[in-house]
Amino acid sequence: MKVIVPPIKCQGIKTKLSDWIKNVIPDDFKGEWIEPFMGSGVVAFNVQPRKAILCDINPHLINFYNAIKSGAIAPSTVKSFLKSEGKKLKENGEDYYYEVRERFNKNQEPLDFLNRSCFNGMIRFNGKGGFNVPFCKKPERFARSYITEIVNQVSYIQNLIKCYDYEFICQDFEKIITNASKGDIIYCDPPYIGRHVDYYNGWNEKSEMRLNAFLKNCKSMFILSTWHSNDYRKNKYLDTLWSSFDVITKEHFYHVGGYEKNRNPMLEALVTNFTVVYKKNLNRKKAKQISLFNQKIGSVSVSP
Numbered sequence: 001m002k003v004i005v006p007p008i009k010c011q012g013i014k015t016k017l018s019d020w021i022k023n024v025i026p027d028d029f030k031g032e033w034i035e036p037f038m039g040s041g042v043v044a045f046n047v048q049p050r051k052a053i054l055c056d057i058n059p060h061l062i063n064f065y066n067a068i069k070s071g072a073i074a075p076s077t078v079k080s081f082l083k084s085e086g087k088k089l090k091e092n093g094e095d096y097y098y099e100v101r102e103r104f105n106k107n108q109e110p111l112d113f114l115n116r117s118c119f120n121g122m123i124r125f126n127g128k129g130g131f132n133v134p135f136c137k138k139p140e141r142f143a144r145s146y147i148t149e150i151v152n153q154v155s156y157i158q159n160l161i162k163c164y165d166y167e168f169i170c171q172d173f174e175k176i177i178t179n180a181s182k183g184d185i186i187y188c189d190p191p192y193i194g195r196h197v198d199y200y201n202g203w204n205e206k207s208e209m210r211l212n213a214f215l216k217n218c219k220s221m222f223i224l225s226t227w228h229s230n231d232y233r234k235n236k237y238l239d240t241l242w243s244s245f246d247v248i249t250k251e252h253f254y255h256v257g258g259y260e261k262n263r264n265p266m267l268e269a270l271v272t273n274f275t276v277v278y279k280k281n282l283n284r285k286k287a288k289q290i291s292l293f294n295q296k297i298g299s300v301s302v303s304p
């Protein structure tokens with residue numbers, strides 16, 4: 001099955017791990033899918049639950065998806081916006097890049113967020129919450145084929161949001177975990193403890209302990225993404241905070257700066273409070289639901 005790629009890319013994005021995560025979901029799951037750390041939303045968009053509550057502390061991500069939900073951002077808006085922005089970027093290069101970056105940090109318009117996010121594929125913020133990705137020296141970034149790809153991605157997400165019941169909320173993780181009920185699944189993908197630092201806000205031992213306390217006491221099932229080990233060290237919290245839960249692992253490669261030669265192997269972990277019956281393939285009923293949805297919006301091509 002094709003992997004759905006969202007228009008926003010963020011650090012730690014789970015595009016290539018979404019099948020693995022999807023296949024640990026129990027076949028009889030019928031509750032709400034809850035993501036306190038939605039990031040790009042790629043996991044939910046591939047799981048395609050009927051009802052989901054997707055949250056993040058980063059308001060730009062939430063504003064962007066709420067703008068798609070309300071119709072303020074539509075594929076046609078994105079197309080004409082990126083076409084005209086692409087032209088200005090081609091003519092004025094670096095100066096224009098920084099002008100828009102400043103404009104976005106001042107006005108926080110979701111379309112500017114999309115524009116900057118698509119510039120070199122990743123979003124990154126400084127400690128004050130300012131978007132700080134530098135110019136990637138590609139004034140011709142917004143070629144026609146690239147704009148089409150982004151427009152198709154927006155279109156796919158717009159259809160998903162129309163078809164299912166998805167809520168996007170900007171908030172800290174505590175509230176949504178406390179409100180989850182038996183039968184729901186909370187999928188948590190916080191910044192990896194001891195690894196990533198360039199998030200909208202930081203993540204440290206205190207944050208990991210706070211998350212652990214809330215997940216320990218939650219009424220629903222949970223799946224937590226974290227790192228297990230790399231060639232040099234191991235995630236010590238798996239033997240302390242998370243030691244009473246089940247853990248499964250999978251090797252994954254991260255590309256530093258997008259270069260193939262900088263492939264860093266890492267063992268990824270999924271920590272769960274239920275026993276995982278891992279299936280190689282998605283259950284038939286769920287696969288049929290996703291395939292019917294894809295047929296319904298058939299004309300949209302989604303890049304792998």
Ligand SMILES: C[S@@+](CC[C@H](N)C(=O)[O-])C[C@H]1O[C@@H](n2cnc3c(N)ncnc32)[C@H](O)[C@@H]1O
Pocket residue numbers: 010011012013014015036037038039040041042043055056057058171172173174189190191192199200201202203
């Ligand atoms: C690893 S990323 C999630 C990636 C996402 N699963 C994906 O595939 O795109 C972690 C996310 O956690 C968010 N975050 C950090 N601290 C948070 C908090 N206290 N409450 C809610 N979200 C938080 C960050 O803004 C970031 O989007």
